[in-house]
Every structure is written in structure tokens, then in C-alpha cells.
Amino acid sequence: MRIGFLTIDWIDILDILLVAYMLYQIYKLIQGSIANKIFFGYILIYGVYLVSKALGMEFMSTILGQFMNMGVLALLIIFQQEIRRFLMVLGRSTSFRESALLKRFYSPKVSNENLSTLQSIVEAVKVMSTTYTGALIVIEKEDDLKKFIESGDVLDAEVSKRLLLTIFHKNSPLHDGAVIIKGGRLAAARCMLPVSESGTISPALGFRHRAAFGMSEQTDAAIIVVSEEKAEISFVNHGGIFRNMSVQDLEVKLKDYILKD
Secondary structure (H helix, E strand, O other): OEEOOEEOOHHHHHHHHHHHHHHHHHHHHHOOOHHHHHHHHHHHHHHHHHHHHHOOOHHHHHHHHHHHHHHHHHHHHHOHHHHHHHHHHHHHHOOHHHOHHHHHHOOOOOOHHHHHHHHHHHHHHHHHHHOOOOEEEEEOOOOOOHHHHOOOEEEEEEOOHHHHHHHHOOOOOOOOOEEEEEOOEEEEEEEOOOOOOOOOOOOOOOHHHHHHHHHHHHOOOEEEEEOOOOOOEEEEEOOEEEOOOOHHHHHHHHHHHHHOO
């Protein structure tokens, strides 16, 4: 197919569509963050470089060319978290477990152990929301949370309502930080989580919510947050949040999360 002096075939169209899709996914990942402004600033400089090169401005194009060469390495450093998230999105989209076709033939069941763990979490969250007790509970899925577990106090204990309430009691030395549940067991308490720097997070949300967002941006874990100020229950997963949930809604979300294992 010819458009003016250009000859375009189906490979060129496919190439353009793939690049457009990739740029769209990158934009979605950095939208609302500081990286967003840096990315568009880099694109602007690259545009000036192309124009100066086309106009034969040797001095300008040489300077900008050197900057572009160093800029690629700088971008890899600046956008390391965004690149990691982008690769994680690609990996999850090609996962066999996320295949809609395979889900028709494979329908996992919730084990008694998982149901017991889920029930203990729900009951503890219900009490903490009525007593305005702040809490941050992380539930591991496929991504290994070993480095986050090691940042806290390793417990490797059976999950129970009483244990969770004891840990998050305001006078407990373990109440700061997050509890991480791995394989149906309480792996560790007082764990440090990465704090999200996204500008899309509501200013009304506090440190616990930002830590939950940060964890969900870097892993496929599910995070439950109980607000100490508002007694609000939130469920965070894959960078999305469900706020002001009832205990019944939380239980449904957790069951859905476990079923997708």
C-alpha cells in the first residue's frame, strides 16, 4: 500500500501498533508519578535532538547526541521500578494460571487450611475495625516475599485471631510494620514494606495505605489495611484499592484471591 511517497505493508502496521501499545503500557505505569514528568522531559529533548540533526545543526546535535547516549543508562536507573513493574505485567499476562481458556478446565478448590486462615484474618480484622486498631496484613501469592519477611521478626506461627490481635495491639512491640502470611502461616511481623511514590494516591490515605500500594506495585500479594483513625477496612492488590469495605465484602475478596492461586 502506498501513501504519497511512502510504501507501507502489514509488517509496518504491526510494528506501529506494537510500539503504540508498549508506549501506552509505559504511560499507564508511570502515570501520576514523578517519573511521568522525567519521561516526557526526555521525549522533548529527544525531539529537539531529531530536529537539530535534520536541520544540520552539528554542534547542537552533537551535544544532545552525547546526552542521549548517557541518558539511556540514566533512564534505566531512574525507571528501574517502573521497568520491573512493566516486566511483571507482561509476565502475568502470559502466565498459564491467568489463562482464561485453562480456567475453564482447571477450577482450584479452597483447602480447609486456607479457609481456616481466611476466617482467622476476617475475624481479627472485624475486631480491629471496631476498636480502631491499625493493621497491615500481607498475604503472599506467587511472588516470593522472602526479603520482606527477613526485614521483620520471623515467627512461623499458626494464623489465629488472637495472635493477630495481640501483634497489632498498640502496646505490642510488634505492632509497627506489617504481618506477612505465607503458605497459610504467619511468617513474620514488624516487616518493612516499600512505600509507593505514586501521585495518584489520595492525600487522605496515610502511611499504611502507601506501604500497601508500594507492596502491590512490586508483588502480586494481597494487602489488608485497617485504618487507625477511621476504622476503615481496605483491600489492596495489583495497584488497585477497595476502600471502606464491610467484613463480608472482605471475606468475598479474600476467597476470590485464594481461588485464583
